[in-house]
Amino acid sequence: MAAYALGLGIGTHNSKGEWLEVFYPHPRMHPPAALAEVFEGRGPDTLTDSETEELATACVEAGDVQLADFAIRAAAADRPLVAIGLSEDRAPDSVPAAYLKLHMLSHRLVKPHETDLSGIFSILPNVAWTSEGAVAIDELPARQHDARLRGEVLEVSCVDKFPKMSNYVVPPGVRIAHTARVRLGAYVGEGTTVMHEGFINFNAGSEGPAMIEGRISAGVFMGSDSDLGGGSSTMGTLSGGGNIIISVGKNCLIGANAGLGIPLGDRCTIESGLYITAGTKVVMLDANGETVETRAARSLQGMSDLLFRRNSLSGAVECLTNKTAVELNAELHAHN
Amino acid sequence: MAAYALGLGIGTHNSKGEWLEVFYPHPRMHPPAALAEVFEGRGPDTLTDSETEELATACVEAGDVQLADFAIRAAAADRPLVAIGLSEDRAPDSVPAAYLKLHMLSHRLVKPHETDLSGIFSILPNVAWTSEGAVAIDELPARQHDARLRGEVLEVSCVDKFPKMSNYVVPPGVRIAHTARVRLGAYVGEGTTVMHEGFINFNAGSEGPAMIEGRISAGVFMGSDSDLGGGSSTMGTLSGGGNIIISVGKNCLIGANAGLGIPLGDRCTIESGLYITAGTKVVMLDANGETVETRAARSLQGMSDLLFRRNSLSGAVECLTNKTAVELNAELHAHN
């Protein structure tokens, strides 16, 4: 019995019994056959008490200690539970399936673009994320009134289809100074620090150690040992980036308040305050500072060892490389 | 009995019995005469129990079901209540009056600049917004010590004259990814998404569908179907914008990390990373890319169909239009 992924989740219903969100403490990818069999064909219905007890027993028998432990405790709690098994990687067709996939990304079981998230915006409901948990939007006013009449305030921290990641999982080896800015579905690589001005959308993130003080848009993935400066921007495919999927290689430095509209290779630098879009015309300089040619930034996508700056006297956007003029010319022409 | 607006609110006092804030679940503008009469001349004093009961009865008789329902429940709760009736639109002269006006904006009863908010900064007290509700600033340290001694932390999320909108109202049809960045008094039009980097001040907002990933300063209003890119800036009249009230028309696109210091008409674009201030000198290009003239951006305010970019080779700020040179010249001269 092969399977793509599975999870046992505890979640929240609206007053009609529909799923608003699901928390999977132990999502599994490519599970062993015995476990896959337990979850085969399950989801997205809410488990009955007897189903939950059977499932807990089956998880114990399948030998997944973490999952079994959670299943046993979940069976004793009186909360909405769901078990879901995905036989293959398909577009999510339910809230529990969508949340399982978002968990897989944030648990680092898959990297951005490695799991099918097609149509996730239409699957996920807009939810009010509050100090009392997830609340259906149309039930929010009554909940707010009730809290006030009790002398309390219902803190509404987010009104969105995606919750913040840290209320679901904080992967090991990271710092996230302000968690409201990292969505569930972000992939935050080990050794990553996301400062207060940093942001990571779902299906996006950093592969390994990184300093993130800028915005990683949906779909953008950044290689190890790169630094996204304060307030810097990466264009998302959802907004302005068009069809090009932006990425940043290893050992790159995107300066503060800079911006990126093309994929970068390794060891690239964009000076602080400079926004490079695909259409930016760039003066290519060789290692001697001589102009080689002028080309659109679009044609430099994926190249390594580039440094972008705006000449502060002429106003021209320039691109330097640490290669010699000969090597650069060879590489430039190789990409033509 | 004509009236401008009214509300029945539940709020918070400091230890001297002064208002810190008021929550109005059902603010009313231009109420029917029967209801207006109930609220005539009321406010800002705290209602006594008997006054509250009389008011609840009167609201029932006046036939406003929502308000009556709230009044009945409020009468049963032991919380500070206030009823306020504003006969006309005047500068707010009390905390309850100021909060009623902020609610009117966020409930979309009035648009930015449509209600008189003169002097609101001097009316509103600075408040610590905490996990235990609004706390007077000078009472905060004692509350923090008490919480710690109980083994708890008093979460202080905001120290400001204006609270966040979402703890008062979330108007229908919006997403607000990070609610701390939208102040009460913001007008968030139906179909608006405010992303994590978006911000909306009071007396400002979006008329209809919009994607807001930049900052809408106090007083700035944006037309439908416009997009404020990540980290983009609109100058507020409170800070640097001078006397010009900045606005954005319909179908505009302000790029990521761009900025705006003049009002824009419809279908305008500012390229990512470019800041247009009133004093920016702009090279006007016609539809053939030929230079028409050079003028200050100030003189382009309110015009439609403009695209601003910085020429990445010459460093000059340029403005293109989709009109022909003849039309453009005609329009430019018409504005002289």
Place this chain on the structure above:
Amino acid sequence: MAAYALGLGIGTHNSKGEWLEVFYPHPRMHPPAALAEVFEGRGPDTLTDSETEELATACVEAGDVQLADFAIRAAAADRPLVAIGLSEDRAPDSVPAAYLKLHMLSHRLVKPHETDLSGIFSILPNVAWTSEGAVAIDELPARQHDARLRGEVLEVSCVDKFPKMSNYVVPPGVRIAHTARVRLGAYVGEGTTVMHEGFINFNAGSEGPAMIEGRISAGVFMGSDSDLGGGSSTMGTLSGGGNIIISVGKNCLIGANAGLGIPLGDRCTIESGLYITAGTKVVMLDANGETVETRAARSLQGMSDLLFRRNSLSGAVECLTNKTAVELNAELHAHN
């Protein structure tokens, strides 16, 4: 008995009894001898009940009413307590010592760079800051599962070595619209407003009245009556600023989305959207708008009365001054 600083704190342990954080309601600098004697050589061990009672008595006898009052109440609470006395200003060698120093900054007992914080990153543990207080990172998953099984959500608002300041102290005379963006260890001068987009790192801040809508990086200190525009950036010594410590003088205006990589004197302006790094070549203009010379911004550090802009026609970064050409030339040459 001379002493540098002392504090009585209430804090949080991980499950091994190690300090995660400490809250000092009344940190003292250069305490009187009687009080210093009480705290001499103390810390960082957790106080026993009898030690706490003795300490409370001693604080009463030493005549520090605030501290005595807190000590008495703390002795009655069943929480982890620590007393610490620092005989001199040294690099912090324990979590309680590090937190005392961060409190001293935020209580305005010392200004940025006035207390030794060497090695603080290695002393402070990474902590999950939650709605249930500080939680050790490796204990977080179990706490999250438990909360969910109870039908609650453990709100994780920050995963970082530094907590937000406002949960420890809100110094008098400030507004902080979004407290998650001001770290404990920030120095927030009286009269400072930190707007939603503002940020202040530890060992950094504003001396007096200020409007902060941009980012004050670690180590950066800003003089009175200066304005940091929305989204503006100051380079930190930790990231990109190299060895130069960035500062901003009095009466400066850093425009929205602008950036600063050199220390500024008084009355300086950087236009919105312009990033000045140390290496930026700047065309110096005299009071008549004539070019004086071209020099690196690095060589202008600390000078007053400068206005930086990018010429929107030529693309060149220019620096104007309100001094005459003669004065300017004299000053420029004096700095050579």
